[in-house]
Amino acid sequence: xxxxxxxxxxxxxxxxxxxxxxAVFENEKSIFEKTIRHPQEDFADCPGVxxxxxxxxxxxxxxxxxxxxxxxxxSAVVGRGGIIKPMTxxxxxxxxxxLKDLLSGGAxxxxxxxxxxxxxxxxxxxxxxxxxxxxxxxxxxEPEARISGHPDVPRVSxxxxxxxxxxxxxxxxxxxxxxxxxxxxxxHMGGGVTVGAHRYGRVIDVTNGINGEGPFxxxxxxAIPLVPVIEKCFEGKMKKEEIVGWFQKNGGxxxxxxxxxxxxVEAKANGGDEKAQLILKAMAYQISKEIGAMxxxxxxxxxxxxxxxxxxxxxxxxxxxxQYVDRLAPVRAYPGELEMEALAWxxxxxxxxxxxxxxx
Numbered sequence: 001x002x003x004x005x006x007x008x009x010x011x012x013x014x015x016x017x018x019x020x021x022x023a024v025f026e027n028e029k030s031i032f033e034k035t036i037r038h039p040q041e042d043f044a045d046c047p048g049v050x051x052x053x054x055x056x057x058x059x060x061x062x063x064x065x066x067x068x069x070x071x072x073x074x075s076a077v078v079g080r081g082g083i084i085k086p087m088t089x090x091x092x093x094x095x096x097x098x099l100k101d102l103l104s105g106g107a108x109x110x111x112x113x114x115x116x117x118x119x120x121x122x123x124x125x126x127x128x129x130x131x132x133x134x135x136x137x138x139x140x141x142e143p144e145a146r147i148s149g150h151p152d153v154p155r156v157s158x159x160x161x162x163x164x165x166x167x168x169x170x171x172x173x174x175x176x177x178x179x180x181x182x183x184x185x186x187x188h189m190g191g192g193v194t195v196g197a198h199r200y201g202r203v204i205d206v207t208n209g210i211n212g213e214g215p216f217x218x219x220x221x222x223a224i225p226l227v228p229v230i231e232k233c234f235e236g237k238m239k240k241e242e243i244v245g246w247f248q249k250n251g252g253x254x255x256x257x258x259x260x261x262x263x264x265v266e267a268k269a270n271g272g273d274e275k276a277q278l279i280l281k282a283m284a285y286q287i288s289k290e291i292g293a294m295x296x297x298x299x300x301x302x303x304x305x306x307x308x309x310x311x312x313x314x315x316x317x318x319x320x321x322x323q324y325v326d327r328l329a330p331v332r333a334y335p336g337e338l339e340m341e342a343l344a345w346x347x348x349x350x351x352x353x354x355x356x357x358x359x360x
Contacts, residue, residue, distance in 0.1 A: 079115025081135025133346030166342035189311035215286035221251030288324035
């Protein structure tokens with residue numbers, strides 16, 4: 001593959017707990033994409049997540065070689081950011097300081113840390129820039145949004161930043177606006193649900209779904225009454241990890257219906273199951289309530305309400321939300337997750353000089 005001055009070849013890496021998703025973009029266009037599903041034996045000799053680097057990198061290198069894509073022809077490599085220190089939105093250089101944090105503490109327990117780690121390895125070998133873009137710890141909250149109601153438990157920003165920022169930029173472009181001049185509500189609806197207020201390029205408030213804020217989702221309980229939860233903690237029937245799993249992985253729709261795939265829930269509801277109908281309506285109701293709250297955060301001035309994530313593929317579910325909120329602002333759907341594109345676009349903006357890479 002030859003490379004001209006205006007053609008940028010970018011490798012993006014998005015690791016999951018049991019998968020490695022990667023793609024090569026030529027400017028904005030994906031020219032190759034692959035997802036490796038890892039059997040348990042792949043990581044049998046890996047004591048921790050960070051020890052999986054060599055295994056995953058080998059799969060990536062072999063797949064690219066088979067496709068005739070040489071790593072030394074890349075313009076940049078962009079990895080998914082891990083759970084590291086809070087940061088403002090943007091594209092960040094993977095420097096020694098970031099790498100140290102990715103390799104240590106809580107960050108190293110999550111597969112997302114491997115995006116930056118593998119990017120750094122390729123960067124060092126081939127002398128190309130390594131970046132991460134809008135990790136889940138993007139924090140642009142206003143001071144008043146950090147107040148929870150008790151000083152020992154501040155609100156923190158953890159959300160689907162990569163996709164939320166990407167679809168907000170895309171929506172702004174479609175509306176003839178600059179993201180930095182727009183006011184949006186973005187509801188990411190997947191296994192977890194987060195709803196954020198985007199004002200002039202910054203997410204000034206957002207629900208932290210993993211910590212138990214906001215609407216319930218297919219697997220998460222969302223904001224539930226606190227005192228009964230405390231009582232359950234002291235029943236002595238479950239360990240701490242089980243209690244956390246009780247509302248992070250086994251709550252929400254799964255707890256009510258035993259299902260976590262909203263397509264199955266919708267089919268059951270459409271088949272006449274009254275409980276499925278109620279839970280489906282309640283989930284749309286709660287998301288709509290949170291959207292309304294975020295419109296208040298934006299002082300009632302909102303250019304668009306954006307529905308995204310896997311659940312946004314359902315026109316029926318989108319319509320249920322629209323019924324509640326379409327008088328507040330136009331509702332636009334961007335189904336799925338633009339994570340791979342968002343990683344590539346973030347790197348491309350830096351390579352083109354449209355944005356300066358930030359230091360961690």
